[in-house]
Amino acid sequence: MLENIVKVENLYHKYGKDWAVKDVSFEIKSRGILGLLGSNGAGKSTTMNILCGVLNQTEGQVWINDINVRQKPIEARRYIGFLPQKAPLHLDLTVDEYLFHCAHLRLMQPKEIKSAVERVKDYCDIGHHSQRLLRNLSGGYQQRVGIAQAIIHNPTLVVLDEPTNGLDPVQIAEVRKLIKEIGKDRAVILSTHILSEVQAICDEIKMMECGRLVFSGSLREFNDYQKPDTLLMTFETCPSLGELNAIPGVTKVSPVDERTIRLQYNKAISEILVKKSVEKGWRLKEIYIEKNSLDDIFAKLSQENLQTNPV
Numbered sequence: 194m195l196e197n198i199v200k201v202e203n204l205y206h207k208y209g210k211d212w213a214v215k216d217v218s219f220e221i222k223s224r225g226i227l228g229l230l231g232s233n234g235a236g237k238s239t240t241m242n243i244l245c246g247v248l249n250q251t252e253g254q255v256w257i258n259d260i261n262v263r264q265k266p267i268e269a270r271r272y273i274g275f276l277p278q279k280a281p282l283h284l285d286l287t288v289d290e291y292l293f294h295c296a297h298l299r300l301m302q303p304k305e306i307k308s309a310v311e312r313v314k315d316y317c318d319i320g321h322h323s324q325r326l327l328r329n330l331s332g333g334y335q336q337r338v339g340i341a342q343a344i345i346h347n348p349t350l351v352v353l354d355e356p357t358n359g360l361d362p363v364q365i366a367e368v369r370k371l372i373k374e375i376g377k378d379r380a381v382i383l384s385t386h387i388l389s390e391v392q393a394i395c396d397e398i399k400m401m402e403c404g405r406l407v408f409s410g411s412l413r414e415f416n417d418y419q420k421p422d423t424l425l426m427t428f429e430t431c432p433s434l435g436e437l438n439a440i441p442g443v444t445k446v447s448p449v450d451e452r453t454i455r456l457q458y459n460k461a462i463s464e465i466l467v468k469k470s471v472e473k474g475w476r477l478k479e480i481y482i483e484k485n486s487l488d489d490i491f492a493k494l495s496q497e498n499l500q501t502n503p504v
């Protein structure tokens with residue numbers, strides 16, 4: 194039985210003397226969308242290029258559908274669909290000509306090609322542009338054609354490198370919708386440096402910084418990564434700062450206005466605060482856990498990694 198759609202083991206890559214990817218390991222066992230998040234130069238494209246057999250790694254192993262990509266690249270590529278950062282479009286071909294060309298490159302059986310081209314055109318909603326030259330399509334439609342070539346051979350894994358880069362907001366929304374559809378039947382890895390992109394479409398997140406994986410988990414785990422440590426509380430009868438400071442677990446008390454106070458804490462204290470409020474007649478009106486924004490988490494993870502692994 195197939196165990197992993199993707200297995201990456203101790204992957205390293207260097208360009209000249211500089212390591213771009215350092216000791217990256219992970220597995221993907223099921224369909225869905227994995228967001229590979231990281232700032233510019235983090236090592237995302239290098240990792241994706243290695244996964245897709247476009248670049249040979251310096252060290253480590255990659256298997257796609259249990260096939261070693263380095264040892265059997267042609268066989269492995271049957272299961273991989275790839276849209277690189279710069280879509281490999283031949284602008285002087287029509288949509289149909291280009292998709293037929295890609296199907297041949299993917300070594301599809303000639304008798305399957307016509308129906309596969311029709312299927313992906315339908316899926317990516319580009320059928321009405323079949324006879325148009327690629328150079329005359331909008332950025333959004335060119336990107337759809339790029340995605341169509343990546344799925345024409347029905348791969349198990351689809352790798353999309355910054356697929357919404359350079360698109361306008363309407364095109365971004367349409368391309369994201371298409372990617373979500375693709376992720377229902379296949380494993381999709383998409384790279385981005387846009388946090389809202391992973392929130393919008395990804396089920397799982399891996400974050401890279403300076404060539405290393407610094408986070409792996411669900412979107413929820415990513416949001417919870419940095420435990421909230423601030424409460425915003427509004428009272429009808431505001432207690433004194435000293436009373437709040439005396440509660441075990443409270444580390445800092447700062448007034449926001451005459452009825453609202455921000456509390457920092459180092460252990461779970463909401464229940465204690467609610468009880469105290471009833472006992473002392475503070476008439477607690479509202480209690481709100483302040484969460485870090487994804488941007489805060491992103492900055493913190495990047496910073497932590499720089500401190501542990503200086504460049």
Ligand SMILES: Nc1ncnc2c1ncn2[C@@H]1O[C@H](COP(=O)(O)OP(=O)(O)OP(=O)(O)O)[C@@H](O)[C@H]1O
Nearest residue numbers: 208212213231232233234235236237238239240386
């Ligand atoms: N062909 C190359 N030759 C030399 N260095 C390279 C090459 N390609 C990438 N690098 C370097 O390797 C590091 C990782 O680059 P990579 O493109 O993988 O990062 P990335 O996360 O995809 O960034 P971006 O979002 O900017 O594409 C960077 O420092 C980059 O300058």
